[in-house]
């Protein structure tokens with residue numbers, strides 16, 4: 243059949259609201275073969291690498307996938323826990339926490355699933371699980387506070403690739419960003435204050451965001467502006483002066499110019515100029531992952547010390563903090579507003595009798 247439908251579909255099924263929590267994804271294991279598979283999917287995405295396909299495919303298969311998997315696997319081993327990759331472990335905890343909160347706060351039934359853009363659980367699996375639970379309305383929350391074509395739009399592409407195979411497309415809301423949401427800014431500021439209380443305050447606060455090629459900004463991607471705004475709002479909330487904080491961009495990939503200043507150079511420069519203590523936070527990530535734990539808390543903390551600094555204190559992502567999950571639940575609830583009978587089953591399907599009538603009228607057998 244060309245178009246798919248829910249397994250065991252019945253015309254009198256109870257409809258519910260479906261919530262898809264989407265994040266980037268992570269390899270299945272910290273091994274070279276698992277990394278090769280993950281990076282092959284990730285780096286083949288034209289939203290991530292905007293280069294002519296034939297040129298890039300030759301570089302990807304001829305060079306990148308022969309060299310990077312081994313190096314990346316070693317980096318993943320540094321952060322891997324007994325339960326698996328931090329991004330997945332935290333993603334599952336976030337999904338559970340948001341599910342519990344929504345079930346308490348919504349009148350109608352709700353189903354919440356996690357899906358990863360690359361690797362597993364895949365976008366197709368997450369969406370099919372929601373459909374199997376009767377989700378006729380769908381809200382998608384890509385867990386990226388700042389919109390970027392390379393992340394948020396890529397999630398949309400994967401969503402569309404799956405949904406275009408469905409017979410019955412759910413009603414849809416897609417959350418594009420929440421970079422300046424007051425509650426998100428307050429969560430970040432509170433996490434910084436708590437860190438200062440526990441570990442003391444460093445000489446400066448560095449906001450380090452994942453970078454993208456500068457070309458994407460010049461071609462209209464709002465990511466850079468949204469990162470700067472998040473940092474400025476947090477600094478305002480903490481009543482910092484302009485000298486107290488700075489923004490930089492990490493995780494460069496490839497040879498072209500990326501968003502500047504680069505985090506590794508900034509941190510090295512700070513240490514060389516005599517700074518002894520530095521606080522670093524990564525508000526572009528909703529969950530700690532390779533890029534924060536290995537690259538910032540590991541590698542960049544080493545650069546800081548090697549160049550004369552004494553301690554780089556990494557402030558963890560909001561992860562499954564309850565204020566973060568409350569904030570994301572509020573955001574989801576806001577986005578289902580305006581739907582007839584917000585959050586509940588679609589109008590006309592509320593009582594089972596009406597559904598059965600409709601099934602009869604259609605002459606359906608079930």
Ligand SMILES: C=CC1=C(C)c2cc3[nH]c(cc4nc(cc5[nH]c(cc1n2)c(C)c5CCC(=O)O)C(CCC(=O)O)=C4C)c(C)c3C=C
Pocket residue numbers: 266267268269289290291310314327329386390392393452453454455493495526527530531532533
């Ligand atoms: C938070 C936003 C992210 C943006 C923007 C982003 C852009 C981007 N990333 C790459 C290349 C890689 N990123 C990798 C890991 C990675 N990236 C993000 C988030 C953003 N990326 C996360 C959360 C992670 C970690 C995943 C985990 O499993 O913990 C990797 C893989 C690791 C490695 O080999 O270094 C690559 C590669 C590009 C090219 C890009 C912008 C165009």
Ligand SMILES: [Fe+2]
Pocket residue numbers: 452493
């Ligand atoms: Fe990345």
Ligand SMILES: [Fe+2]
Pocket residue numbers: 493532533537
């Ligand atoms: Fe990295």
